[in-house]
Each structure stands twice: as structure tokens, then as C-alpha cells.
Amino acid sequence: MAARAAGPAKTAGGERRGGRPRDVGLDERILRQTYALMVSNGYRGLRIDEIARRSGVPKSTIYRRWSSVAELAVDAVDTALxxxxxxxxxxxxxxxxxxxxxxxxxxxxxxxxxxxxxxxxxxxxxxxxxxxxxxxxxxxxxxxxxxxxxxxxxxxxxxxxxxxxxxxxxxxxxxxxxxxxxxxxxxxxxxxxxxxxxxxxxxxxxxxx
CATH class of the missing domain: 1.10.357.10 (Tetracycline Repressor, domain 2)
Incomplete structure (x- = not known):
């Protein structure tokens, strides 16, 4: 799957969050694993625990980037397409x-x-x-x-x-x-x-x- 890098984390108002720059490679790995789980298990089968395990990151890393499974799924689909x-x-x-x-x-x-x-x-x-x-x-x-x-x-x-x-x-x-x-x-x-x-x-x- 050809992945496009997710954009910088933003607040609900659209402003960029502070902190260190995001690791694009890590983002791409999380998005790939999310998409793979959706293909095999469907949207209802998405679990942050499993995405984190497959991506080799703690759950907190995912939640710092995406505030919900729904937002992560949208990014994964958009990138995969x-x-x-x-x-x-x-x-x-x-x-x-x-x-x-x-x-x-x-x-x-x-x-x-x-x-x-x-x-x-x-x-x-x-x-x-x-x-x-x-x-x-x-x-x-x-x-x-x-x-x-x-x-x-x-x-x-x-x-x-x-x-x-x-x-x-x-x-x-x-x-x-x-x-x-x-x-x-x-x-x-x-x-x-x-x-x-x-x-x-x-x-x-x-x-x-």
C-alpha cells in the first residue's frame, strides 16, 4: 500500500499542536496496520490495542496522533486509496x-x-x-x-x-x-x-x- 504521510496533529479548531515534529515513518506504519486490520476484520474489528501491538508502539503514541478510532480509520482509508x-x-x-x-x-x-x-x-x-x-x-x-x-x-x-x-x-x-x-x-x-x-x-x- 502506498502510504501518504498523515498531516500534523491539529486541535478541533484546526491549529497545530505543539511539541516535537511527528515521525512520518511511524505514522505510516500505524496507518498501514490500521488499514490491514480493516481489510481483515472490518471497521468494527478495529482495536487500538491490536493496532498498537502490530505497529510496535504503545497505545499512548496512537492517541497522541488521533483522538479516536474513527479519525484514525479515515486517515488510514484516505492514505490507502x-x-x-x-x-x-x-x-x-x-x-x-x-x-x-x-x-x-x-x-x-x-x-x-x-x-x-x-x-x-x-x-x-x-x-x-x-x-x-x-x-x-x-x-x-x-x-x-x-x-x-x-x-x-x-x-x-x-x-x-x-x-x-x-x-x-x-x-x-x-x-x-x-x-x-x-x-x-x-x-x-x-x-x-x-x-x-x-x-x-x-x-x-x-x-x-
């Missing part, structure tokens, strides 16, 4: 196709797919972590897709619903299948869902090598 920024091109439908493939590989078909819905539900009791989850895990690909559909609609290439509704219909169908039917939607099925919403065929992006 890697960069998800969406670059725009002159072809908005090709951009949407690329985003669909990226979302499928990073989220729907990832080892953490089963744990993500439970994590989202558990975050209801942790407003700051829930907001971080929406902004860092969900928003990058969702906003990129909305932007692509918005540009396609402006160019007269989108006969489907308005951009935000269209994207949420796509996400909602896939999430329903995962959460209630226990099914991971294949990439081809994902494209068929998107095309049903779009009311047109979408280009198929070539997977990156």
Missing part, C-alpha cells in the same frame, strides 16, 4: 469514463469495500471525522464526476438528469447493491448503470498500465 484528483480534458464524457474506472478500482473493488459502509455509519457519532470522510474519501471522485457531467450537459451531450442527481443515482445504485444485496458491482455493470442514468453510451477508458 491514494491520490484521487480528477484532471479535466476537452472531452467531459471521456473524463467521466476515467473517473468511473478510478472509482471502481479505488473503492468498489478495493479490499476495503465491505468496511466502508460500516465506517460511514459509525462516523455519525464523530462529526469532525465524518466531515473529513466526506471531504477526503467521497468528495474527490464525486466532485470530479459532477464537474464532468456539468461540462457534458453544457455541451449538449448529457440527456440525463441534472449533474448532481445523475452522479448520486450512480453512486446510490452501487452502494445499495453493496450494502443491502452484498454484491460488488463489476466494472461493466458500473458502466451500464452510468449509461442508464446518462441515457446514452459512454466511452470506455483504457486502463492505465
Amino acid at each position: 491514494g491520490p484521487r484528483e480528477c484532471e479535466s480534458s476537452p472531452d467531459p464524457l471521456a473524463d467521466l469514463s476515467a473517473i468511473i474506472m478510478q472509482a471502481h478500482s479505488h473503492v468498489a473493488a478495493s479490499p476495503i469495500a465491505d468496511a466502508l459502509p460500516r465506517l460511514a455509519l459509525e462516523l455519525a457519532g464523530h462529526p469532525e471525522a465524518a466531515e473529513a470522510y466526506r471531504e477526503r474519501v467521497i468528495a474527490p471522485l464525486r466532485n470530479g464526476a459532477i464537474d464532468a457531467v456539468t461540462r457534458a450537459a453544457a455541451a449538449g451531450q448529457w440527456p440525463g438528469p441534472d449533474p448532481e442527481t445523475s452522479v448520486d443515482m450512480m453512486i446510490g445504485t452501487i452502494a445499495y447493491r453493496l450494502n443491502y444485496l452484498g454484491r460488488i458491482t463489476s466494472l461493466e455493470e458500473t458502466f451500464r448503470i452510468a449509461e442508464a442514468v446518462a441515457r446514452r453510451r459512454l466511452p470506455r477508458a483504457t486502463p492505465a498500465s
